Amino acid sequence: MSKDITIKLSKEMEEFLTEKSQEVELPLEETIEQLINEQINSKVMFEEGFYYDKIKNCLFDKNGKAIQFTKLQHGLFNLLLQNKGEIIDFETIHKEVWKNKKMSIFTMRNIVKRIRDLTYYGIIINHSNKGYSLGNTF
Structure with a gap:
């Protein structure tokens, strides 16, 4: 209408x-x-009241407070967001986020853990031996 x-x-x-x-x-x-x-x-809604504002290029908590990511955290989150619904393999993450610079799987896991610590556990889903994907959005 x-x-x-x-x-x-x-x-x-x-x-x-x-x-x-x-x-x-x-x-x-x-x-x-x-x-x-x-x-x-412009907004992508996540569980637990988190939302991503595409215009501001920033993730916010349920109170509207911006989540402060490091460069690597922001890069990984954005890569997963751009490919939501898909599993992003470790090689692609290495190429896109780390720009092919030296990176270990432990470093990548640490970045995921830190994002989860700043937000909530289910925002990033681990797919064993495959890669990561973004949690539920609506």
Whole structure:
């Protein structure tokens, strides 16, 4: 069901939206709809109240507090998020997160443990001798 809505825009907002619609080569109404959809779909919800905000590129707890990841933790979490629903093997993690620099399986396990310590255990699932995947999202 579709509903028409009328909104009043400031001159600056109108200029911004007009420029944006020209950039994406869409009519103004479709540009506004696209921007609203991006905002609505910008969050990935996890168990225990955690959520990832795609626009802010950050994971938050149930109280809205940002989870502070190290570079490696952030890289691993983002790789799993980009491939949610899939098992990411150790070789891919080594290549994408560690950029093929020296890494042991123990280091990788430690990074997973630290992410779990900052969040909750089920956020990352271990698949024995295969790799890791992200826990349930909705």
